[in-house]
Amino acid sequence: MEVTFVLYPNMTSLDLIGPFEVLASVPVVTPKFAAATLDPVRSDNGLVVQPTHTFADVESTGIVVVPGSGRWKKVLTESGELVEWLRAVHPTTKWTTSVCTGSTLLAEAGLVSRATTHWAAREDLEVRGVEVARERVVFDGKVVTGAGVSAGIDMALRLVEAEFGEEVAQAVQVGIEYDPQPPRAFDSIPPEIAQGLKTAFDTSSR
Template sequence: MDIAFALYRGMTTLDFAGPHEMLAHHPEVTAHYLAAAAGPVRTDTGLEVTATAAFGELPRPDVIVVPGSGEYERVLDDEKELVDWLAAAYPSATWTTSVCTGSTLLAKAGILAGRPATTHWAARGLLEGLGARVSTERVVIDGDVITAAGVSAGLDMGLTLAARLWGERTARAVQLLVEYAPEPPYDSGSLEGVDPEVLAELGRLTARS
């Protein structure tokens, strides 16, 4: 089973690493790390991930995973090779998935027109403008497409996809392998109901980054 992980400059590390951890352990999986060109790809926190091939070298993957980025508006303008590859590879893929603002790339490729999809809360308006029906759910399955909300939701998407590929028992075994049993110390992980002071602090943090 060929799983293509799309890489590009400025992508969010956990958007890629979360689903990768949930999927790449399976013995049936051959993971491919694709970008516009083979070589190092720098994430939005400075970590470098090595692309092993260019997008065009794997035209028919079984599964596609597209991470998002905090620089999503720039990415939509810059990543033409990725968008074109998504449009061409989607029809033959069994599953096409995204994490966070990766769904805006799917939408730009014409994959989400009129379909329910989710994304990071900050990009909901953009995703809607690209033709998707925006959901606030953490993971949305619509036919052969699975989209996940912001960043950490990629872990849940990876497990959801594992269950679709290999069954619930295998997905539960993967969950145990990575000891994914989250108990966050705070309850401010979603936009709905968050304290306005937390939003203000987020603004200060992102202004400094």
């Protein structure tokens, strides 16, 4: 199955690499890395990734994975070409997925009605007419969204289970030795810490 990983400037690298490691562990998966051009793409923390295809090259694909960005407000103002491509390719996919604030790009394209995202971007998702869920992974028809950053691994494992079965998902999870401990979530930490984080993310997202 062909999986197209979306690249764009200021994407968050773990949003991309986490699902890639999970999905690429399945032998029948063929990955592609698509961007507006074939120029190298720099993540928000400086990792540089080389695209293998342009958006124009990919007219159909089995799965799309859209990473988020720590600068998602800026990305949303510059994402016209990506959003148009998502609208065009979505009818051809079996699964259209996102990680973190990538769900705001799916919302901008009008592809999702209920989704999760990074806690700092919930309002940006809501103002785009999407019902905001607080689960770590959300299935909305063929659209699958993962919450912030590391949740991309969980999203991809759930996707592997849905597409290839529970035993394959278990094998992949044990293969990458993914056993997150201890579990913590934004809604469970002290309010003063949560507010400080929210202020920092609101500032850095622009």
